[in-house]
């Protein structure tokens with residue numbers, strides 16, 4: 001099935017192609033790029049989705065790239081990715097070029113401290129602007145991924161344990177705070 005659906009990582013609208021037999025869906029998202037994800041994600045996975053959203057944004061394979069982009073992020077095993085990449089080299093591009101990712105890899109990449117987070121943002125801006133001081137515009141979901149702002153948070157009480165969507169105003173205040181600390185003037189929120 002091909003359709004437009006809510007992106008499971010950034011919450012925006014993304015092209016969606018399902019493979020229900022394998023519980024896998026292929027997405028093309030303007031924020032997260034090309035990636036493959038499980039269709040039936042459980043609540044436990046939501047925590048890492050905050051991190052995955054930033055990971056795919058920082059390393060994204062945009063569908064709008066020229067020349068055409070065949071790579072996409074996937075949680076498939078490295079062996080399976082190798083198999084599809086070899087097939088691609090032989091001219092079978094049905095599966096594109098899968099690039100393996102997993103929770104360990106994303107955890108290792110994800111900034112551990114606030115200063116590391118600022119470093120990542122500066123590096124990103126440095127490689128995406130041609131001249132120092134230039135402005136660059138980000139959509140709201142792009143800004144959350146760029147600044148490592150969690151979209152969901154875990155609320156625990158005596159009776160329940162639930163992941164809830166953080167409200168836009170709280171996320172925007174966090175973005176303003178990071179902008180103030182990092183002295184970024186490159187984005188507007």
Ligand SMILES: [Zn+2]
Nearest residue numbers: 007010029032
């Ligand atoms: Zn997305």
